[in-house]
Structure formats: C-alpha cells, structure tokens
Amino acid sequence: FSSHSSLVDFGNYHVTKGIARLVDGIITKGEGSYVTFEDGRTMLDFSSGIGVTNFGHCHAKISGAAAEQCMKLVHGQCSIAFHGPYLQLIERLLPMMPHPSLDSFFFWNSGSEAVEGAIKLARNVTGRQNIITMQGAYHGRTFGAMAVTRSKTIYSEGFHPLMPGVFTLPFPYWHQLGRSPDTPSSELSAFCLDQLALLLSQQSSPRDTAAIIIESVIGEGGYVPAPPEFLHGLREVCDKHGILLIIDEVQSGYGRTGKNFAIEYSGVRPDIMTVAKGLANGFPLSAVISRKELTDQLKAGSMGGTYAGNAVACAAAVAVADVMKEERILDNVNARSAELFSALNTLRADPKLGPCILDVRGQGLMVAVEFASPVGTSPHDPFINSTMPEKLASRVAKRCVQKGMLILTTSVYETIRFIPPLNISKEDLAKGCKIFAEAVEEIVR
Numbered sequence: 001f002s003s004h005s006s007l008v009d010f011g012n013y014h015v016t017k018g019i020a021r022l023v024d025g026i027i028t029k030g031e032g033s034y035v036t037f038e039d040g041r042t043m044l045d046f047s048s049g050i051g052v053t054n055f056g057h058c059h060a061k062i063s064g065a066a067a068e069q070c071m072k073l074v075h076g077q078c079s080i081a082f083h084g085p086y087l088q089l090i091e092r093l094l095p096m097m098p099h100p101s102l103d104s105f106f107f108w109n110s111g112s113e114a115v116e117g118a119i120k121l122a123r124n125v126t127g128r129q130n131i132i133t134m135q136g137a138y139h140g141r142t143f144g145a146m147a148v149t150r151s152k153t154i155y156s157e158g159f160h161p162l163m164p165g166v167f168t169l170p171f172p173y174w175h176q177l178g179r180s181p182d183t184p185s186s187e188l189s190a191f192c193l194d195q196l197a198l199l200l201s202q203q204s205s206p207r208d209t210a211a212i213i214i215e216s217v218i219g220e221g222g223y224v225p226a227p228p229e230f231l232h233g234l235r236e237v238c239d240k241h242g243i244l245l246i247i248d249e250v251q252s253g254y255g256r257t258g259k260n261f262a263i264e265y266s267g268v269r270p271d272i273m274t275v276a277k278g279l280a281n282g283f284p285l286s287a288v289i290s291r292k293e294l295t296d297q298l299k300a301g302s303m304g305g306t307y308a309g310n311a312v313a314c315a316a317a318v319a320v321a322d323v324m325k326e327e328r329i330l331d332n333v334n335a336r337s338a339e340l341f342s343a344l345n346t347l348r349a350d351p352k353l354g355p356c357i358l359d360v361r362g363q364g365l366m367v368a369v370e371f372a373s374p375v376g377t378s379p380h381d382p383f384i385n386s387t388m389p390e391k392l393a394s395r396v397a398k399r400c401v402q403k404g405m406l407i408l409t410t411s412v413y414e415t416i417r418f419i420p421p422l423n424i425s426k427e428d429l430a431k432g433c434k435i436f437a438e439a440v441e442e443i444v445r
C-alpha cells in the first residue's frame, strides 16, 4: 500500500465510487450487537448490516452450523442434485408460512434475485407482462428489481432504459400524499385503491397485468407499514382480475416486525413471497416462495443459478430457524420494541426536541423516526451534487457514528431507521436510544 497513506485510502482509491459508505474504517470483527474496527473503535450496531445479522454477529450456533457444513459440502449445485440443507430448510420454513398455500420454494443469493424470480414467475404463469409497483418502493438493484424500485432516482439515474411495463401506484403514506401525519390510514388506503381502479382502467388493463408487488412495510422508502385495509383491497382486486400479489418480505420478514412475516398483521394471503436478509444471518441466501399449483407451470430449466441455494448458506439458515424458536426471538422483539417506541416517544414529547420530530412509526424492531425538514430545505430535493446541504437525518446518523453507534437513514424524507439485532439486550437497546437522543440534541439545538 506504499502509494497510499493508509489501507482506507487504498480502498477509497481502488473500490468503485458507486458504493456509498457510512464510516471510514475497516471492520475486523463482529460479535453480538457490536463491531470492532481495525483502529480499535468498537461500535454498537443498530444497522445489523441493513437488517441482516438478526441474531447478532457470528452467533455461535449459526456460524458453527456453517463451519460444520463447510467441511462436508460447500457447493451442492441445485440443478445437479438436491443437497440436505436445502431440503431441511424447506422443512423448517413450511410451518412458519403466513398461509398454508405457500408450499413451493426456490432459493437464490440476494433479495434482488428473489424479486427477479418473483417477476419471472408471475409473468410466466399469467402470460401477462405488466407489473404494478408502489411509490417509494425498494426492491433491489438488478434490472427487473430496479425497474420496480421507486424510492430514489440515484438507484436508476444513468441506467435507463429499465424493464418496461411497470406502473406506479401511490402508497398510503400521509407524507407522500401531501396529508397530515394524523390522517386515518383508512382514508389514505381508500384514496390509493381508487387510484388502482383508475390505473387498471386507464393505463394497464387487468388482462395485461401480471402482478402487483408491495413490501409489507415499505423499507428504504421510509419504514411505513402497509395498512391492513389497503392490503385487503389489493388482494380483492387481484382475486377479481387474476393478478398475482407479490409480497416482498426481504427487509420486513423473518421476525423483524415481531411476527414471522409482517404480512401476518393483515392476514392477507400472498401469491408469491420474497425473503432474504435475516434468512441466513449474513450468509447470502434468498427465497421465492409460492404455491405448487403456480410453480408446477414452469418448465424445468427455466429457473436456476450457479450459486443459488448454496449448501453453507442453507445450513446457516436451518440453524437460524432453530435459534428463532429456541431463543423465543419474537418475545424479545416485542419486548424491546415497546422500549424503543417508549424512548422515541419520550423524545418526541420533549418541548425542545419534539417539534423537530414529525413521526415515530414501524413494527417490532423495524422502526423509524421522521424529522421535519429544516427551514429552507425540501424533503423532496433530489441529490444533484455534493455541494447541497447535507440532510438532517444523515447528520444525526453521522453524529451517532462519532458517538459509537452504527445507524442508517432511509432513502426518502428525513428519516432514521432502527434495525438492531432481534436478540439485542435491554441494556444495549437503552444504550442505543441514549446515544440517539444525545445526537439529536447536539444536531438540532
């Protein structure tokens, strides 16, 4: 590294500028809810690597299962033969499904690939092309997933044309619809369902519409749970017209919201569900889950992938499913969630800091704080260049980093998201809330 003053400079030079970074540094170790940097800094991790290390870093049982599998079989190619962990994982997932009709699985590596798979499946079995997505949605960075992403133009700028046949529906989120934060969700939902009727009569005929894709909790787009009445309305429209409902649980699934899958809050049946992130606690693994009656229509060879359903990742995922039960993880999520909401609402009630907080929302340990935009700035300013004033939320996130905590913003508005490990202790949760409160006070005052 002779021509660079440090390894970080070396990385900043040679790693593509296309990847943004929150912290300058090199992480050398992760343990539970903490990560350690090469320079000795230890930080509380409220990002969980973007909602992935749900059981903390390097959970002994999960990493142990992966290590053991490494010595038996690493690459069991899914188009050559089954391997054990692939089938064991299906066995573990079946009883966790939000609806018993979800009984057909294929595994991939990333959330984006799972979304691609869901779109391909929907188009193939319906014989229709168009997909309806939500304003503010995030579904990934590959071409199909990027085409149904609507959270921020930075993800698609300079990459057009994307997959055609995508139509956008407003999502029942007060801020996006220009309403006040206390507008009843039934009113917002009714408006968006009316817009769906218009969309199907004016833009994409039901006979051309393969699927509606929606996150149970809009993630990168601001951590807004989809109101149950909206999801029920979508289900009704899908049933009426033979359109498939794709529920993207990549970020909200697998215990994150206090239920196995966030769609359970509404009881709505997905036709296709995508899962990734927490599924293998950091090993790359994703799933497209549907019903056999649909996937039986696919021709053999039409799906696959060199690394899809890797044996080590599947073995880790089997351990994750077991740990979820053994550690009664949903109980911890719900107990810590109540403490997190209480801490954030206390901040909101503070006479000095409260006025800058517009909203505290979310489910389980998928929670966001939305700040009011500072006077003279708009929450809709697209990122044009680095001379623009930095957003309040990212200044708060950076102050948290200085104070020893990793925490992320979302893509839209002035929003900070809380996605700590699902097994975080009461003490570490309180510590994170204290760091956040201090950071807000220092930035806002």
Ligand code: PMP
Pocket: 050, 109, 110, 111, 112, 113, 115, 138, 139, 140, 141, 215, 219, 220, 248, 249, 250, 251, 252, 276, 277
């Ligand atoms: N869908 C949702 C809801 C997501 O939050 C993400 C990732 N943030 C993706 C899809 C894409 O997943 P990946 O980054 O693993 O490709």
